[in-house]
Amino acid sequence: MPRHLWKTVLALSLPIALAAVALASPASAAQSLRLQYKNSSTGATTAQAEPWFKLVNDGTTSIPLSQVKIRYYFTGDTAYRFACSWAVVGCSTVTGQFATLSSPVPAANRYLEVGFTSGTLAPGANTGDMQLRFHRADWQNFTQSDDYSFGAQTSYADWSKVAVYVGGQLAWGTPAGGTGPDPSPTPTVTPTGNPGGQGTLFDDFAYTGSSDPRLAQRGWTVRSNSGGPGVPGATWSPSAVTFPSVSGNQVLQLDSSTDGTGAGTVHTELSTSARKFFEGTYAARVKFSDAPLSGPDGEHVVQTFFTITPLQQNMDPDYGELDFEYLPNGGWGEPANILYTTSWETYQADPWQAVNTHTEERTSFAGWHDLVIQVSGGRIKYYVDGRLFADHGDIYYPETPMWIMFNQWFIDLQGGSTPRTYRQQVDWVYHSKNEVVSPAEVLNRVNAFRASSTAFTDTVPSS
Numbered sequence: 001m002p003r004h005l006w007k008t009v010l011a012l013s014l015p016i017a018l019a020a021v022a023l024a025s026p027a028s029a030a031q032s033l034r035l036q037y038k039n040s041s042t043g044a045t046t047a048q049a050e051p052w053f054k055l056v057n058d059g060t061t062s063i064p065l066s067q068v069k070i071r072y073y074f075t076g077d078t079a080y081r082f083a084c085s086w087a088v089v090g091c092s093t094v095t096g097q098f099a100t101l102s103s104p105v106p107a108a109n110r111y112l113e114v115g116f117t118s119g120t121l122a123p124g125a126n127t128g129d130m131q132l133r134f135h136r137a138d139w140q141n142f143t144q145s146d147d148y149s150f151g152a153q154t155s156y157a158d159w160s161k162v163a164v165y166v167g168g169q170l171a172w173g174t175p176a177g178g179t180g181p182d183p184s185p186t187p188t189v190t191p192t193g194n195p196g197g198q199g200t201l202f203d204d205f206a207y208t209g210s211s212d213p214r215l216a217q218r219g220w221t222v223r224s225n226s227g228g229p230g231v232p233g234a235t236w237s238p239s240a241v242t243f244p245s246v247s248g249n250q251v252l253q254l255d256s257s258t259d260g261t262g263a264g265t266v267h268t269e270l271s272t273s274a275r276k277f278f279e280g281t282y283a284a285r286v287k288f289s290d291a292p293l294s295g296p297d298g299e300h301v302v303q304t305f306f307t308i309t310p311l312q313q314n315m316d317p318d319y320g321e322l323d324f325e326y327l328p329n330g331g332w333g334e335p336a337n338i339l340y341t342t343s344w345e346t347y348q349a350d351p352w353q354a355v356n357t358h359t360e361e362r363t364s365f366a367g368w369h370d371l372v373i374q375v376s377g378g379r380i381k382y383y384v385d386g387r388l389f390a391d392h393g394d395i396y397y398p399e400t401p402m403w404i405m406f407n408q409w410f411i412d413l414q415g416g417s418t419p420r421t422y423r424q425q426v427d428w429v430y431h432s433k434n435e436v437v438s439p440a441e442v443l444n445r446v447n448a449f450r451a452s453s454t455a456f457t458d459t460v461p462s463s
Helices: 026-032 213-217 439-451
Strands: 033-039 051-057 068-074 080-087 094-105 108-116 130-136 162-166 169-172 200-203 220-222 252-258 266-272 280-288 301-308 321-327 338-348 353-361 367-376 379-384 387-393 403-410 420-433 456-458
Touching: 033 162, 033 169, 051 068, 051 162, 080 094, 080 108, 094 130, 108 130, 200 439, 213 220, 252 403, 280 301, 280 321, 280 403, 280 439, 301 420, 321 367, 338 379, 338 387, 353 387, 367 439, 403 420, 420 439
Parallel strands: none
Antiparallel strands: 033 051, 051 130, 068 108, 068 162, 080 130, 094 108, 162 169, 200 420, 200 456, 220 266, 252 266, 252 420, 266 403, 280 367, 280 420, 301 321, 301 403, 321 338, 338 353, 367 379, 379 387
């Protein structure tokens, strides 16, 4: 249930160079590669450090970026998280991990090591901006002005207090605490999923209504309690959640309505009652709608399929949320229809601060769509009708089990007292624990369930 008030900019991956040529020696690396640095967060204390880097190849040979490591030295005594906000080379190719110095010095006992999964830096070329950041896992402020690699410059300049290694050999800068390489750092994200499904959820939504006792027996909750998201004072109504037959199959149907007042606004939601869904594949066939069933159009309504954990505290480091959200009439500053996929690290409500990344397309998505989310190996991949729509990861990867939810709600109200109702439908939902399932294979499995007259199964363990 995102609030898109703070957004991470995504960039297209741009090629840097031609074919890769290995460096001849440490000496040639030292003569050819240099690092430029600027700081986007120069305060003595900060919630997150924001070192921006640019690598410049002054030599005559190409440098494979997969051989390059950048080390930023600092002091710290807790867990940290890394993120790439934007990079010309593409954030999907930039990695970040933390390690402890084997020989600490007063200004540094740890370092952030930035690496690359692909790319080549040609002679005379530079990488362009790499807008990076890191923060404590608990989001507490920390002092950065006494860190070895910290600098207060806000324009790019050569910076020798950040070291660059090529093929394990020092190529630029003066490392904190010595010139030799330290042990390999520990990755920021350690994948926990295993190949092969370890439990399956499938539901064809063959229920008589929101009061059908099988809903609770099968682990579903129809929301009736008040509260956010959406219009203050609105009701979350079980009676507006129904299961009609559409083209021979029963569907989950969410009808949300308003008369222009909070008291006259109805939101709808169906959620799993157990938080037991983590890594693996999530899928649902969802029908979005652009126009209301009746009444004037134009409301900022949100139609969704998502996973979520509770926020236990402001900036909770264990919070997670993975969203498909369709806004047929815009909202959150958007003027028209838009589909968002959003992955969340955390947030706080008051004062508002959100840490998420998102991908969106501004076009109509009215009609039926097969939506798939794959969560595995530190990456979150969103598919729409078999097409890769978004690929997120890094700090936005979930840390704890989540609920599965569908809901439809109004961001705000556009005025007018004529009642209007919007409808979202869901044909089925599917999850395979700890297994990456392709969109095509998801459909094969759903069809197999239906061919065998299996309307429901849940073998996903509770923990």
